[in-house]
Amino acid sequence: MHVYLPIAEISVNIFLILGMGGMIGVLSGLFGVGGGFLMTPLLIFMGVPPAVSVATSANQIVASSVSGVIAHWRRGNVDFKMGLVLLVGGVFGSSAGVALFTLLRTFGQIDLVINLSYVVFLGTIGLLMLNESLRAIVRSRRPTVRRSKLHQHTWLHGLLLKMRFRRSKLYISALLPLGIGFFVGLLTALMGVGGGFVMVPAMIYLLGMPTGVVVGTSLFQIIFVTANVTFLQAINTQTVDVVLAVTLLVGAVIGAQFGTRLGAKLKGEHLRSLLALMVLGVCAKIAVDLVVTPADLYSVDFLTGRG
Structure with missing residues (x-):
């Protein structure tokens, strides 16, 4: 059964999209990532334009992250104070990222x-x-x-605006999570990712947060940053495909619940190694596509009439 995507201007198998959404939902609950680092490349591989893949993936991440946060909150694995500080930086970073995305798209270099x-x-x-x-x-x-020790204090933790994060058992400068949030927000806008593949390692190794608390807190921040990106992308670039996003959402919400239950049964170091292997696999595929000679050396841009 195929469905037509009006913004992407292609037809796709609806069951394939539902399956992809479910898989991303499992990753969200399992690793504390929005799953955009995998979803965006998969959509591009399917023929969805990169700009549409980025904007739509950011929208899909919202629902899968909400589902994952609820599951982790019930287990007491969310540091809301840390999440709010990361969120402030993320909102500013994502807003700047959408502006840069729009500029690059104008010059035709965004892909x-x-x-x-x-x-x-x-x-x-x-x-x-x-x-x-x-x-x-x-x-x-x-x-x-x-x-x-997994974490050692550095001069970064002793900067101004020190705050105590009781759930994470930390007393560090708020400037560090603010900076991490800003950078991840920038990546969210440019790459269509929740930023979890950067956020999770940064929270563990730079901030020194316990792995169990990192997953839920990362998802909490991702919800609002990706929602901001989706809103700005819809207004500035009109690249959010609602039909594709809704189809992905259905599978993602269900998958996140299964991922959370599975993650509770695995050790932190095992979770990190699995995530690392998945990240490297996606990276290798994209790198190969960039250097391999395409089957069709010439194509026609129907929108501009240029070859």
Whole structure:
């Protein structure tokens, strides 16, 4: 059964889209990520224009994140105070990102920027996470060896505006989570991601938050940042495909509940290693597509009449 996407201007199998939404929902509940780092490339691989994929993925992330937050909140795994600080930075970052997205789209460079951003950020974050998670797994299997602390305080934590985050057991400068939130908000607008693949490692390694609290708090911040991106994209670029977004939402809300239950059964280092492998897989696929010679060397732009 196929459905026509009016903004993307293509027909897609509705059951395939529902399945993709469900899979992303599972990732949301399992890893504390919005799933956009996987959803956006998958939509592009299906033939959806990159600009539409980015804007629509941001919209889909909202529902899957809400579903995941509710499940984690019931378990007491959300630091709302930290989430609000991250959110303030995220709102400013996402607003700046939409403005940059609009500018790049005007110059016709947005597709290239989106693909290159995925390769650079996914590759870097994936390698760092995989390295750390494998080290953690090895240490956990050596009970006689004294385990080192996951987090060490640096001069960044001693900056101005220090705040106490009781749920995360931290007393650090609010400037650090504000900066992380701003950067992730920028990525959300440019890449159509919730930013969880950057947010989760940053919250663990830079802020020093417990892994169990990170997932729910990350999803809480993602809800409002992606909602802001969706609103601004719809107004400024008109690239949000409502039909595609709603179809993805249905599967995502259901999948997030299963992901949350599964995540509660896995260790933190195992979750991080699985996420790292998934990130690197998507990065490799995009990198290959950028360098491999296409089957059709020439195409016609029907909107402008240019070859």
